[in-house]
Amino acid sequence: MTTQRILDFLATRRPNGPCLVVDLEVVQDNYHAFEKALPQSRIFYAVKANPAPEILRLLAGLGSSFDTASVAEIEMALEAGATPDRISYGNTIKKERDIARAHEFGIRLFAVDCVEEVEKIARAAPGAQVFCRVLTDGEGAEWPLSRKFGCVPAMAVDVLRRAAALGLDAYGVSFHVGSQQTDLAAWDRALTDAKSVFAALAAEGIVLRMVNMGGGFPTRYLSDVPTAQAYGEAIFEALSKHFGNRIPETIIEPGRGMVGNAGVIKSEVVLISKKADNDNLRWVYLDIGKFGGLAETMDEAIRYPIVTPRDGDAVEPCVLAGPTCDSADVMYEKNPYPLPLSLTIGDEVLIEGTGAYTTTYSAIAFNGFEPLRSYVI
Ligand SMILES: Cc1ncc(COP(=O)(O)O)c(C=O)c1O
Structure with missing residues (x-):
């Protein structure tokens, strides 16, 4: 969404080179929409989506908690004003010395998905709360998270049982239904698995108390997506279906x-x-590509809206590519992108919906192009 504030900023500052401009008022509106849609859930903003200090400070001030992937992200969240009890170390893959460092910072909430990680946490963060991530199928997500994270529910039972035996607080279950998830039923499917872990452990006297329902909430690219309210309703219905009137504490981790x-x-x-002269397909090369921040165009997964100064003129599909000397730096080729025939070298275009997963993906001076600059207004 190109707000008037963003347009005014670009018109007055005229920044040279590609840059991201983030409107904090939109972030604030999104935070309130999540709060309203899921009033019983604690919000842990996924810092990896965009760790700009201004965004973290705004969210810390609004009362958000933070899902972090590394010690560096923990430090950023603390710097922004979050207290350690509002930070979770949500990466299932951690060095033991990083767990110890997080524990020194006062972090007490950790993600795991195997017994080996539980053992690290028991040594480096004794007594901490742990939640076990279960696999999801990622169906319906435009950016699925694969089998890299999580384990099957039966193994989650073993993992949390082991956590309890090692003196950790077996706190709950987490999942991530895949990023840009537009199927509201995805949470219902994952909650079925979460409930099965709760039930199996309850039978052994281990009472879990929390479900971390992850991220996956979409942003609008070229098509409309359901509102936060629609997600809230579907999720609440699924929670009630599986947990009746004993709904556990819940967390969400929206990033995108x-x-x-x-x-x-x-x-x-x-x-x-x-x-070729007789070739109709135009190649349009921008000064930003896969290595400059648009990594999510990989496999043409995320298709960003592009606004040009010639919108309204006749369009024809083009291949869209980045500026580097790397042949992988082509964004849309299998499915070419319609752009105005009148588009001209030197025109400025606006690539919308790029507040998440752009600056952090942008490589350090690959081919000599500087990392994507960002302005938060
Ligand atoms: C553990 C965890 N939580 C939350 C998120 C944020 O997901 P999304 O941007 O889809 O909301 C991610 C993204 O990778 C993640 O790994």
């Missing part, structure tokens, strides 16, 4: 849904060309 639509990348057309 919190900041995606708050950011716009300004980019410039560097070149428009064809591969």
